[in-house]
Amino acid sequence: xxxxxxxTRSELIDQQLASAGWxxxxxxxxxxxxxxxxxxxxxxxxxxxxxxxxxxxxYVLLGKHRKPxxxxxxxxxxxxxxxxxEQAKQYCYNIQKQLGCELPFCFYTNGHELYFWDLExxxxxxxxxxxxxxxxxxxxxxxxxxxxxxxxxxNTSIAGRDYQIRAIRSVLDGIEQKRRNFLxxxxxxxxxxxxxxxxxxxxMRAGHAEKVLFLVDRIALREQALAAFKEHMPNEPRxxxxxxxxxxxxxxxxxxxxxxMLNIIRDKAQSLSPHFFDxxxxxxxxxxxxxxxxxxxxxxxxxxxxxxxxxxDIIDHNTFQLFHCEDGIPTFAYTYEEAxxxxxxxxxxxxxxxxxxxxxxxxxxxxTISLEDQKKLILQGKEVEDINFxxxxxxxxxxxxGTNTLIVREFMEEAIKDANGVLPGKTIFFCATKAHAxxxxxxxxxxxxxxxxxxxxxxxxxxxxxxxxxxLLDQFTNNDMPRIAISVDMLDTGIDVREIVNLVFAKxxxxxxxxxxxxxxxxxxxxxxxxxxxxxxxxxFLILDCWDNFEYFKLNPKGxxxxxxxxxxxxxVGLRLDKIEKANDSGHADIAAREIAKLRLQISALPNExxxxxxxxxxxxxLDDDNFWISLSHHRLEFLRADIKPLFRTVSEADFKAxxxxxxxxxxxLALLSEEKEQADxxxxxxxxxxxxxxxxxxxxxxxxxxIRAAQTSHYWAKADEDAFDELVAKLGPLMKFREGSTxxxxxxxxxxxxxxKKEWVEFGPQHEAVSITRYRExxxxxxxxxxxxNPVLQKIKNGEAVSSEEANELAELLHEEHPHITExxxxxxYRNRKARFIQxxxxxxxxxxxxxxPDEVSAAFDQFIRAHTTLSSRQMEFLNLLKGFIIEREKVExxxxxxxxxxxxxxxxxxxxxxPIEINEILQLTERLAA
Numbered sequence: 052x053x054x055x056x057x058x059t060r061s062e063l064i065d066q067q068l069a070s071a072g073w074x075x076x077x078x079x080x081x082x083x084x085x086x087x088x089x090x091x092x093x094x095x096x097x098x099x100x101x102x103x104x105x106x107x108x109x110y111v112l113l114g115k116h117r118k119p120x121x122x123x124x125x126x127x128x129x130x131x132x133x134x135x136x137e138q139a140k141q142y143c144y145n146i147q148k149q150l151g152c153e154l155p156f157c158f159y160t161n162g163h164e165l166y167f168w169d170l171e172x173x174x175x176x177x178x179x180x181x182x183x184x185x186x187x188x189x190x191x192x193x194x195x196x197x198x199x200x201x202x203x204x205x206n207t208s209i210a211g212r213d214y215q216i217r218a219i220r221s222v223l224d225g226i227e228q229k230r231r232n233f234l235x236x237x238x239x240x241x242x243x244x245x246x247x248x249x250x251x252x253x254x255m256r257a258g259h260a261e262k263v264l265f266l267v268d269r270i271a272l273r274e275q276a277l278a279a280f281k282e283h284m285p286n287e288p289r290x291x292x293x294x295x296x297x298x299x300x301x302x303x304x305x306x307x308x309x310x311x312m313l314n315i316i317r318d319k320a321q322s323l324s325p326h327f328f329d330x331x332x333x334x335x336x337x338x339x340x341x342x343x344x345x346x347x348x349x350x351x352x353x354x355x356x357x358x359x360x361x362x363x364d365i366i367d368h369n370t371f372q373l374f375h376c377e378d379g380i381p382t383f384a385y386t387y388e389e390a391x392x393x394x395x396x397x398x399x400x401x402x403x404x405x406x407x408x409x410x411x412x413x414x415x416x417x418x419t420i421s422l423e424d425q426k427k428l429i430l431q432g433k434e435v436e437d438i439n440f441x442x443x444x445x446x447x448x449x450x451x452x453g454t455n456t457l458i459v460r461e462f463m464e465e466a467i468k469d470a471n472g473v474l475p476g477k478t479i480f481f482c483a484t485k486a487h488a489x490x491x492x493x494x495x496x497x498x499x500x501x502x503x504x505x506x507x508x509x510x511x512x513x514x515x516x517x518x519x520x521x522x523l524l525d526q527f528t529n530n531d532m533p534r535i536a537i538s539v540d541m542l543d544t545g546i547d548v549r550e551i552v553n554l555v556f557a558k559x560x561x562x563x564x565x566x567x568x569x570x571x572x573x574x575x576x577x578x579x580x581x582x583x584x585x586x587x588x589x590x591x592f593l594i595l596d597c598w599d600n601f602e603y604f605k606l607n608p609k610g611x612x613x614x615x616x617x618x619x620x621x622x623x624v625g626l627r628l629d630k631i632e633k634a635n636d637s638g639h640a641d642i643a644a645r646e647i648a649k650l651r652l653q654i655s656a657l658p659n660e661x662x663x664x665x666x667x668x669x670x671x672x673x674l675d676d677d678n679f680w681i682s683l684s685h686h687r688l689e690f691l692r693a694d695i696k697p698l699f700r701t702v703s704e705a706d707f708k709a710x711x712x713x714x715x716x717x718x719x720x721l722a723l724l725s726e727e728k729e730q731a732d733x734x735x736x737x738x739x740x741x742x743x744x745x746x747x748x749x750x751x752x753x754x755x756x757x758x759i760r761a762a763q764t765s766h767y768w769a770k771a772d773e774d775a776f777d778e779l780v781a782k783l784g785p786l787m788k789f790r791e792g793s794t795x796x797x798x799x800x801x802x803x804x805x806x807x808x809k810k811e812w813v814e815f816g817p818q819h820e821a822v823s824i825t826r827y828r829e830x831x832x833x834x835x836x837x838x839x840x841x842n843p844v845l846q847k848i849k850n851g852e853a854v855s856s857e858e859a860n861e862l863a864e865l866l867h868e869e870h871p872h873i874t875e876x877x878x879x880x881x882y883r884n885r886k887a888r889f890i891q892x893x894x895x896x897x898x899x900x901x902x903x904x905x906p907d908e909v910s911a912a913f914d915q916f917i918r919a920h921t922t923l924s925s926r927q928m929e930f931l932n933l934l935k936g937f938i939i940e941r942e943k944v945e946x947x948x949x950x951x952x953x954x955x956x957x958x959x960x961x962x963x964x965x966x967x968p969i970e971i972n973e974i975l976q977l978t979e980r981l982a983a
Contacts (some may be wrong), residue, residue, distance in 0.1 A: 087108060115184070121156040176352065254329075264312070268334070280304050288303050300323070333355060404465055466552075472956075480507070480537040506534055506535060507534070624699050667695075709785050742762050831878070909939050
């Protein structure tokens with residue numbers, strides 16, 4: 052039932068505040084309807100009503116000094132909590148101005164969803180509960196006293212290797228840029244724990260973290276981590292000490308296993324605030340942690356660092372997703388291999404860039420989903436056969452996060468930027484639905500948190516904060532931020548913002564008139580007498596067409612029919628009918644009879660008050676005759692499929708999680724009947740995984756512990772029959788709502804990414820034939836291996852004997868005759884060594900001497916430079932990485948190069964904007980040595 056705002060406050064929000072330790076009856080802690088004085092309208096000298104010039108905040112939380120610490124804006128449950136976002140923000144700034152206090156923290160909620168916004172520091176984020184007074188006091192202290200991390204000293208006595216320093220710096224710089232999720236992939240033995248401890252040490256010294264949690268998956272690893280913290284940070288109080296069971300809140304470093312921390316947050320007697328930790332390290336991050344213990348991270352939502360030794364091409368997608376590495380690229384990776392190998396118009400013209408993804412072009416179906424992804428979808432409880440969507444159904448029947456993320460990234464890469472060349476100019480993102488728009492806003496916030504949630508804003512018609520002076524539309528038109536207005540219909544027509552330089556069609560448009568109105572949003576020229584700082588010139592604007600709209604009206608003006616997804620109850624009945632038919636056909640009358648009884652129960656439970664059911668009365672009446680069921684012929688089964696099965700779309704009040712479990716078991720038993728062993732095994736794995744995710748800490752689940760444990764053994768499944776399947780459905784199906792890691796979403800949500808392939812080429816020969824460098828090397832090495840068997844010069848080289856210049860020339864001519872593309876110049880290109888002579892390459896190929904490639908020399912020199920400069924920022928590291936690549940590619944660098952492109956991408960002044968004079972001199976010395 053929809054609650055009013057008053058009900059939402061009294062029944063939900065008040066209770067949530069009380070559970071966080073706030074006494075709503077104590078005016079020294081909580082003030083409701085907090086009176087905020089505001090400026091009177093222009094031309095009004097005195098208030099005309101008692102309320103004019105006043106705002107009233109729903110709640111203000113006070114600190115121990117009785118100054119406002121936080122503002123809470125409440126909306127009724129039926130409204131989007133984000134409607135209160137701008138309102139709460141304005142209240143915070145008005146309170147700060149009125150009282151001269153620190154800027155309060157910002158919360159907005161509808162009783163079900165709660166968002167926390169540390170204004171001017173980070174974008175809003177969804178949280179699971181209100182902070183305690185102590186939490187808010189700690190947040191305020193940290194915000195007031197923390198130091199910049201970009202130059203924070205790294206204790207190299209804890210972690211001093213160059214890659215460890217780079218790993219730490221990548222995370223510290225990311226935190227400085229307001230990112231909250233990081234994943235380090237470091238090979239076993241490369242010092243993940245030490246790297247993490249040195250990072251925690253830097254965060255604590257810089258005042259960014261007071262309480263840290265180190266999560267491990269085994270007790271032994273807990274003890275190991277405690278010992279490492281004791282060794283490297285001996286003065287920081289740790290939990291637990293020997294023999295401690297109950298959690299205590301006076302420590303700085305907490306080390307715990309996942310089950311221990313899960314039990315702590317579920318135990319009301321010792322439950323911790325969801326805001327208790329500032330930084331959480333997840334050691335050995337992997338899929339089981341994501342599925343089983345994701346609750347810990349969902350509860351705390353602190354800045355989180357994942358550590359894993361798993362190679363990046365093997366890491367499960369869920370791990371990348373958990374740490375918000377949407378493109379599958381970790382924050383930092385150090386692999387085993389690296390460890391081992393170290394004009395004046397009236398209107399503005401536009402350009403169109405077409406961006407299409409695989410799924411937009413080909414749709415999402417079994418045909419376009421890889422076999423590996425199909426298996427993952429099955430394990431997630433999704434029907435691969437029913438995933439059959441055209442590209443036009445994206446953001447309607449099917450949501451694919453990877454597509455939205457790709458569109459945002461491509462936009463940020465290709466967009467027309469402001470004069471500084473960093474941020475996109477004013478942009479409208481045209482989205483399909485309000486939910487789609489919110490998802491896009493969330494992606495911008497997550498990918499670019501350094502802009503504090505101000506870069507991109509949703510502008511929708513039902514948000515009153517869009518309108519009026521100071522509203523979101525006014526901000527978009529007249530302020531530097533937001534740069535990107537994410538719109539659903541509202542900004543498609545009529546808006547006049549001359550500075551718009553980018554339009555993004557993140558949806559298909561089916562009205563030709565509307566489409567060109569939308570294009571018109573960018574066609575206005577600037578008023579040159581009033582240039583705005585964020586748009587000083589505009590000679591054209593860019594349209595990013597992500598849905599092939601420019602071609603659409605020629606090819607398909609009427610649009611396409613969209614397919615609806617088959618509801619779960621309909622799919623379940625369909626499977627049951629299939630099983631009945633298979634059982635009858637294969638002589639298993641007893642199995643058929645069981646399923647018929649279940650089907651009749653399902654039919655009897657159909658909602659009789661439904662118009663659909665009433666209209667089907669005649670068809671249903673046939674089923675009242677027991678004789679109909681005695682012999683279910685193929686003709687009668689087809690009647691059930693065509694006339695009865697579709698009626699199950701009316702089933703709305705059901706335990707869908709239990710129903711999914713029943714569906715999976717039904718599909719498994721059908722695969723057994725059909726003797727499809729491989730499919731049965733795959734389905735069984737999924738069922739066992741679901742059972743393993745039942746939390747025994749829930750009392751209802753605990754009652755079935757024996758069955759839960761048994762059903763995870765091979766012995767159980769070897770003997771399981773129809774009685775066993777029925778027992779599983781009856782006893783474990785109703786428990787599936789407690790299952791950890793289950794999504795329970797009826798709309799199809801996917802996260803499938805496009806693949807990018809990179810090839811490197813080398814050109815040679817009279818026709819500039821091209822093969823890959825790898826293939827060229829194989830060709831040369833195979834030829835030399837063959838010739839060595841009988842060529843005396845090659846044999847001499849292999850035996851370590853000296854060869855004369857005549858013999859060397861003779862060998863070179865022979866190889867050139869055998870293959871005209873084997874030349875000293877090409878060998879230098881392929882082996883990336885510009886100084887070696889022909890015979891040296893031969894000796895290298897034969898394994899007599901190791902030729903260090905120029906890239907290796909350059910990399911080693913840069914690694915040494917980095918080790919000697921441990922306070923380098925991520926921007927400086929990025930510059931050095933760019934410089935290293937520049938030298939490797941060009942094999943030389945001049946001083947003037949360092950203040951031109953590509954280095955001006957990192958800073959408009961090139962090296963002068965990134966390094967000081969001393970460092971510049973050191974870098975020049977380094978480049979001179981390498982170019983020598």
